[in-house]
Amino acid sequence: MATDATHEVDNQPPEFAPRDLWHDDVALCEAVAREGGAAFTDRLASYGALAGDALYAAGFDANRDRPRLRTHDRFGHRIDRVEFHPAYHQLMEAAIGQGVAGLSWAQPVPGAHVARAALAYLHHQADAGTSCPLTMTHAAVPVLRREPRLRPWADKVAAMRYDARDVPIDDKAGVTLGMGMTEKQGGSDVRSNTTRASPTRDEGIYTLRGHKWFFSAPMSDGFLVLAQADAGPTCFLMPRRLPGGERNDFRLMRLKDKLGDWSNASAEIEFDRAWALRVGEAGRGVATILEMVMLTRLDCMLAAAAQMRMALAQALHHNRHRRAFGRALAEQPLMRNVLADLAIETEAAVALALRVAGAVDAASRDPAQAAFARVATAIGKYWLCRRAPTFVNEAQECLGGAGYIEESILPRLYRQAPLNSIWEGSGNLQCLDVLRALTREPGVAAALQAQIEAARGMDAGFDAAADRLAEQLADAARAPHDVESQARRLVEATALVLQGAVLLRANSPIAAAFCVSRLASAHALALGTLERGIDLDAPLARVLPT
Known part of the structure; x- marks a missing residue:
């Protein structure tokens, strides 16, 4: 039976996928x-x-x-x-x-x-x-x-x-690992944990009794857990299955109902004399766990940069195909400003994240790179993870109401965006750690300064910002406790100058636009406020091939 169509589908973008996420970037x-x-x-x-x-x-x-x-x-x-x-x-x-x-x-x-x-x-x-x-x-x-x-x-x-x-x-060719650090009463203050570790007759083997408020990836084969031994907080590896094949003595109490991160499980867990192997020295559990921090913080940076990248790619794809007022949205002057601003932010994020990855890669061979990686992972984690939620929301708005619908990926990205600023230490902890590293750990301040100085003379706005930052760092070195309340301002300034240095040294086509908009005060508080005269074509041309 014939029916009359009530409407035609028009002015809609094609599906985003499949895309080549490597060659597109x-x-x-x-x-x-x-x-x-x-x-x-x-x-x-x-x-x-x-x-x-x-x-x-x-x-x-x-x-x-x-x-x-x-x-x-x-x-x-x-x-x-x-x-x-x-x-x-x-x-x-x-x-x-x-x-x-x-x-x-x-x-x-x-x-x-x-x-x-x-x-x-x-x-x-x-x-x-x-x-x-x-x-x-x-x-x-x-x-x-x-x-x-x-x-x-x-x-x-x-x-x-x-x-x-x-x-x-x-019985397995490969394994996965989770972690259990956080308890109800302590949060980031893991030294206040109350889970107890009791030694057995076998050297290095303990039983654990207590509760963890957040237990990450509870389906893993083993878990790194912090617990109180006689000598103080100690790190343990707790397997899911005992060597003989029996279930270990822990109970998953419930899964956390999280804002985002829905494909992954996080749990509350109770240990009832769970069998565990000590990792590192007794009483040195926090120091043992901190050995992982450089790697996990780097992944927080990468995650934030990846969220920005996908959000921008979705926004530009939509705006190239959607028309309004006689032309494609991507050709509208104000929308072009927004998209170009997002593109500058994205490229600066991935450039910094990969520069830190390069330092991590070289850390075992070069003490200066190791010192730089030590502080840059905290700087980058703070700044990129701080930028991601605002960025994703701006990209979401580029799709209008379509960006608020679950069938697009934008709501998922928006829910996910705040996680990495919380995971592996909140923003305040990162900033205080930066202050501590710069003022107390030998070679760290010099390694950071060397990265910045290598870009001197390439951009006047960068040089002026680097001068201002040098004064801030000198103040912090003289009286670190006096500037503690200003640690966020210091880390933000450091992150921006460091991003500028990476882009300038890479001879990036967007380096000048980044320096004038982020370092020379030619930018308002919202994204999409690039001044006249900034080249919008260069950043947009590098985002997504047509």
Whole structure:
């Protein structure tokens, strides 16, 4: 039976995917080559195509059908199992198989950390939730390698094999790792933790009793946990399954109902004499965990930059195809200002994140790079994670009401954006840590200054901002306690100057626009307020091939 159509679908953009997230991203390709990761280009190109197609689709499924906790089976046996949509396992299998968690350790050659960082950046654009267990698994390896009996765990991370089965690690080719630090009464103050660790008769083996308020990735094969031993806070590796195959003595109480990060599970957990292996010295648990911080903070930077990148790509794609008032939205003067401003912010973010990845990569070979990585991970984590929520909202607005609908990826990005400013230490902790590193740790201030000084003479606005920053840093060095309340201002200024230095040294086409808009006070508080005379074509041309 014939029917009359009530409307025609017109003036709508085509589907965003499939896209090649590697070749589309000029700034990323250039940064990887600049920081020494060019040998891994084929791997990155392969993963960029996968992340922009099959994994992009899987991300929607994994977030739509959230993890479920099954505490008991149908017969009443305690199982403490988290069940996921198959798309979650598809994402994890692809990521681990291509090295998002293990490439740095499987191929420990110069550039491997840079390539691994780029893989993490590409993966995060497809799905953010799986980035949590991937990051923790990657960052745990240096700590585990310090203990000879924990080497099998580290080796199985480096194997780059994903096995979701709930079986002992002796029966698995690869493993994943989660973490349990936070308790109700302490939050970031982990020294106030009350979970107790009691030694057994076997050297280095303890039992744990207590509660964790946030327990990340509870489906993992093992967990790094902080607990109070007689000597003080100590780090432990607690396996899900005991060597004989029995379930370890812990209980998942509930899954957290989070703002975002829906594809990943976070839990509350109780230990009831759970079996665990000490990692590092007794009483030195905080110091042991801090060995992971440089890597986890870097991943926070990469995640924030990836969220910005995907949000901008979506906004530009929509605006190139959507018409209003006689021309494409992307050609409207004010919208062009907004999109170009977002493009400048995005390129500065990925340039800084990959510069820090390059420093992490070189840290074992170059003390100056190690000192720079020490402070730059905190600087970058604070600033990029602070910028992401505002950025994503601005990109969301570029789609209008369509950007508020779950069928687009923008609501998911918006929910996810605040997480990394909270995870791995809030903004205040990052800023105080920067202040501490610059004023107390030998070589750190000099390493930071060397990165900035290398860009002197390339831009007058940059030079003036670097002069102002030098005065602020000198004040902090003279009286760090007096400037503690101003630590956020100091870190923000440092981050902006550092981004300018990276872009100038890279000879980026957007370096001048960044310096005049971010460093020379030629910018208002909102994005989309670039002054007349700034080249809008250069940043937009580098975002997304037509």
